[in-house]
Amino acid sequence: MSIPVGSGGTGDGNRHAGDGPDPRRLSLNTATVKLRWNLAQMIEGCARHGIRGIAPWRDKLAELGVAEAARRIRAADLTVTGLCRGGMFPAADAAGRRAAVEDTLRAVDDAASLGAQCLVLVVGGVPAGSKDLAGARAQVRDGIAAVLPHARAAGVPLAIEPLHPMYAADRACVNTLAQALDLCDALDPGGAGGVARTAVDGAPWASASALGVAVDAYHVWWDPMLDAQIERAGPARLHAFHVCDWLVPTRDLLEDRGMMGDGVIDLRGLRRKVEAAGFRGLHECEIFSSRDWWQRDPDEVLGVMKARHAAHC
Amino acid sequence: MSIPVGSGGTGDGNRHAGDGPDPRRLSLNTATVKLRWNLAQMIEGCARHGIRGIAPWRDKLAELGVAEAARRIRAADLTVTGLCRGGMFPAADAAGRRAAVEDTLRAVDDAASLGAQCLVLVVGGVPAGSKDLAGARAQVRDGIAAVLPHARAAGVPLAIEPLHPMYAADRACVNTLAQALDLCDALDPGGAGGVARTAVDGAPWASASALGVAVDAYHVWWDPMLDAQIERAGPARLHAFHVCDWLVPTRDLLEDRGMMGDGVIDLRGLRRKVEAAGFRGLHECEIFSSRDWWQRDPDEVLGVMKARHAAHC
Numbered sequence: 001m002s003i004p005v006g007s008g009g010t011g012d013g014n015r016h017a018g019d020g021p022d023p024r025r026l027s028l029n030t031a032t033v034k035l036r037w038n039l040a041q042m043i044e045g046c047a048r049h050g051i052r053g054i055a056p057w058r059d060k061l062a063e064l065g066v067a068e069a070a071r072r073i074r075a076a077d078l079t080v081t082g083l084c085r086g087g088m089f090p091a092a093d094a095a096g097r098r099a100a101v102e103d104t105l106r107a108v109d110d111a112a113s114l115g116a117q118c119l120v121l122v123v124g125g126v127p128a129g130s131k132d133l134a135g136a137r138a139q140v141r142d143g144i145a146a147v148l149p150h151a152r153a154a155g156v157p158l159a160i161e162p163l164h165p166m167y168a169a170d171r172a173c174v175n176t177l178a179q180a181l182d183l184c185d186a187l188d189p190g191g192a193g194g195v196a197r198t199a200v201d202g203a204p205w206a207s208a209s210a211l212g213v214a215v216d217a218y219h220v221w222w223d224p225m226l227d228a229q230i231e232r233a234g235p236a237r238l239h240a241f242h243v244c245d246w247l248v249p250t251r252d253l254l255e256d257r258g259m260m261g262d263g264v265i266d267l268r269g270l271r272r273k274v275e276a277a278g279f280r281g282l283h284e285c286e287i288f289s290s291r292d293w294w295q296r297d298p299d300e301v302l303g304v305m306k307a308r309h310a311a312h313c
Numbered sequence: 314m315s316i317p318v319g320s321g322g323t324g325d326g327n328r329h330a331g332d333g334p335d336p337r338r339l340s341l342n343t344a345t346v347k348l349r350w351n352l353a354q355m356i357e358g359c360a361r362h363g364i365r366g367i368a369p370w371r372d373k374l375a376e377l378g379v380a381e382a383a384r385r386i387r388a389a390d391l392t393v394t395g396l397c398r399g400g401m402f403p404a405a406d407a408a409g410r411r412a413a414v415e416d417t418l419r420a421v422d423d424a425a426s427l428g429a430q431c432l433v434l435v436v437g438g439v440p441a442g443s444k445d446l447a448g449a450r451a452q453v454r455d456g457i458a459a460v461l462p463h464a465r466a467a468g469v470p471l472a473i474e475p476l477h478p479m480y481a482a483d484r485a486c487v488n489t490l491a492q493a494l495d496l497c498d499a500l501d502p503g504g505a506g507g508v509a510r511t512a513v514d515g516a517p518w519a520s521a522s523a524l525g526v527a528v529d530a531y532h533v534w535w536d537p538m539l540d541a542q543i544e545r546a547g548p549a550r551l552h553a554f555h556v557c558d559w560l561v562p563t564r565d566l567l568e569d570r571g572m573m574g575d576g577v578i579d580l581r582g583l584r585r586k587v588e589a590a591g592f593r594g595l596h597e598c599e600i601f602s603s604r605d606w607w608q609r610d611p612d613e614v615l616g617v618m619k620a621r622h623a624a625h626c
Contacts, residue, residue: 128561131579133535166479168535169577171559179537222481224444224492248441248482253563264482266444 020285021271021313024200026306027053027081029242029286030060033298039064041298043072049302052200053079053282055240056114058107067282073114080202081118081215081282082159082240083111088124090136090173093140097139100124101146102205108147111156114274115198117281118159119151125170136173139171144211145187151209155195159239160184162220167254177220177229180213184237187211191236199280206235206278215274216242216286218257221265227273235278243267243313244287255290259304261312271313283313330521334584334596337543338456339619340366342599343556347612352377354611356385362615366392366393366595368553369427371407371420379426386427392513394431394595395472395527395553396424400409401437402456403449403486410452414459421460424469426528430465430510430594431472431552432464432467433527438483449486457524458500465523468508472552473497474527477535479566490526490533497524497550504549519548519591528587529599530554531570534578548591556580556626557600568603572617574625584626596626 028051030042033058037045046054054073061069061083073080080218086104091097104121111119123140126133144158151158160180163172174180184191191209213233220226230238245263252254262269271283285305287293293301341364343355350358350371367386374396386393399417404410417434424432436453439446457471466472473493476485487493497504504522512518526546526549533539543551550571559575563569573580584596598618600606606614 086548126577131577132583133577133579137537162448164479165477166563166566169559169563173535175535176537220477222486222488224450224489226586246482249564250479250482253479253566264439264446269444 002116004032011040012265019268019312022201022312023306024255025282026051026219026309027055027079027282027285028302028305029055029084029285030057031084032285032287032293033301034060034292037092039069040072043076043078045298046078047076048299049306051302051306052077053284054070055080055082055084055141055284055286057084058110060108066110070114079282080114080116081284082120083116083118085109085120085122085161086158087143087172088123090127092127096127097143101143102210104143104147104275105150108151108154108156112154115141115155115282116216116272117288118157118208118212120240121158122158122163123160123172123174123214126174133168133173140174141183141187144183146304147272148187148211157195157208158211158230160211161216161240162219164219165253176225177213177233178193181229181232181237184209184211184213187247194236195280200282205280208239209236212237212239214242216276217265217267217270218242218246221270230273233277238274238277239280239281240284241274241279241281242284242286243309244273244285252290254289257287257289259287259293260285260308267313283309315615333623335514336619336623338595339364339622340368340392340595340597341618342368342397342597343370344617345598345600345606346614347373348607353385356389356391358372358408359387359391359613359614361612362619364619365390366394366596366597368395368397368599370394370397374423375567381422383427389475391404392595393427393600394427394597395433396420396427396429396431398433399460399471400434400456400472400485402451403437403440403451405406405440405442409440410456410607412422414456417456417460418463421464421469424446425467429469431470431525432523433553434471434473434489435476436485438481438486446481446495453487454496454500457496461500461524470508470552472559473522473524474529474553475532477532484498489536489538490528490546491538492549493526494542494545494605500524507549508593513595516593518593521552525550525552527553527555530578530580530583531555531557531559534559534583543586543590544589549621551587551590551592553597554584554587554592554594555597555599556584557598565576565603568601570600570601570602572606573598573621580626595620598622617622618621
């Protein structure tokens with residue numbers, strides 16, 4: 001089966017054909033090469049390898065400075081598929097919760113400066129010492145609600161990233177796509193009036209609603225409700241698509257993600273589902289791998305990443 | 314708030330009062346002390362500590378022999394809250410799938426010999442080398458369907474245990490209570506005509522449907538749909554309730570579970586929910602802990618387990 005990602009019509013020079021992904025849709029999440037490169041090197045690396053997108057983390061962004069990073073990213077003609085990250089809303093006291101909101105407001109500004117397609121929200125877990133998961137989830141809802149008006153005004157779509165349930169305690173208590181979309185529907189009903197965006201091949205792409213989701217294969221691949229929820233998200237709420245693989249065995253809860261093809265996730269099937277649901281953005285490769293990929297020469301990592309994207313996504 | 318677990322009425326000498334759990338409802342899953350004790354020692358340990366229930370794993374059962382184990386468990390007047398485990402249905406070929414079914418049929422017989430309240434099914438993950446999660450799930454459904462008639466005839470309720478999504482690849486591709494209950498509804502519609510059972514305090518308890526679920530706090534605590542699904546399960550499909558705790562940080566995917574009270578799970582809230590939904594069985598403590606609890610003197614472990622059950626469940 002072939003799902004064309006171009007705008008259709010014969011003789012379209014930009015049209016991508018075949019089973020595999022459009023190679024122009026690969027994006028580098030900077031976490032993948034975070035140990036050995038700074039952001040300037042990552043931008044140069046993407047240009048050198050013909051990678052068209054980048055998703056910086058804020059620590060790398062702060063090192064280089066937002067204005068300088070924006071200048072270099074524009075000069076390299078890279079699409080910023082997302083800024084990682086805002087969120088971490090739950091806290092033991094009101095001051096902590098305010099600080100998280102303020103930090104996320106600053107992240108919105110940074111994302112706007114970069115022209116990022118979204119600000120990824122890793123929403124935070126249960127505050128230390130608490131067993132109140134429902135309370136933490138309510139704090140997440142309040143935190144997003146507090147940030148949303150500024151994000152909307154700044155033209156920065158917020159992307160709630162449901163994290164794998166193994167991170168519910170300490171990183172994100174939003175753990176399924178259904179739960180993330182319930183938040184979207186509650187805080188941004190209808191999802192209308194969003195931010196215009198263009199696919200890398202010039203194909204039509206629905207505007208981004210102010211609040212949507214980041215679908216990361218690693219976090220959602222196991223979900224029995226996944227297909228229906230991707231369809232439910234639809235073109236306006238699908239803000240980002242992240243790829244890597246689930247290794248067997250997985251030796252560490254945080255830093256043992258696999259390169260595409262090395263694990264059990266049917267990435268091609270998943271990519272087709274998000275594209276069938278209207279996603280026209282890039283496929284962002286985000287790999288936490290302290291023992292393997294982080295130890296390698298980043299030029300090797302980018303080369304393998306390109307080949308695996310073509311073969312498995 | 315107090316939820317009485319007795320049969321009600323004033324002057325009932327067996328009635329348990331207060332916020333905490335009825336101490337007679339604690340059961341030892343043999344995994345908790347597996348490194349240092351054999352099954353005979355576990356049975357003696359339960360008697361010595363006034364623990365009223367036990368849930369053997371089959372490796373320990375095989376060492377002692379089923380008939381001898383059954384004799385000793387009866388002599389100690391222990392309730393067998395479950396036999397661990399059948400399942401592991403998906404396989405790369407038909408011979409592998411047949412072997413899993415045959416092994417589970419033998420487990421049904423063992424569970425019957427022990428008078429176990431259920432046979433726990435850990436359903437299995439994705440066969441090695443496969444990326445076909447949906448196919449594995451179909452194989453699970455077929456495997457359970459193949460075992461169910463014999464289990465029904467033997468009077469052994471089957472309990473599908475949804476495992477935490479971090480085990481989807483290699484241990485169980487049934488990962489939420491909703492998914493497990495969908496299987497129950499498909500294979501055992503109505504759930505009627507089940508196995509009679511009596512609560513430890515003599516309170517009325519609904520018959521067990523032939524196919525139900527084991528609710529393990531460790532596996533399900535994060536689930537946004539948990540409350541509704543516990544209610545959906547109801548008295549007839551709630552076959553087992555397992556407790557331990559989710560540690561922060563969790564250092565190993567398999568063998569770093571916490572003792573009740575040491576983690577983030579609101580166990581008292583969860584216990585109340587399953588009891589409000591009609592569960593009248595025991596609270597089975599199952600802790601995989603290669604670095605901590607498995608290294609301790611099992612008599613110490615049982616003492617702490619009793620105290621933590623009273624304080625946190």
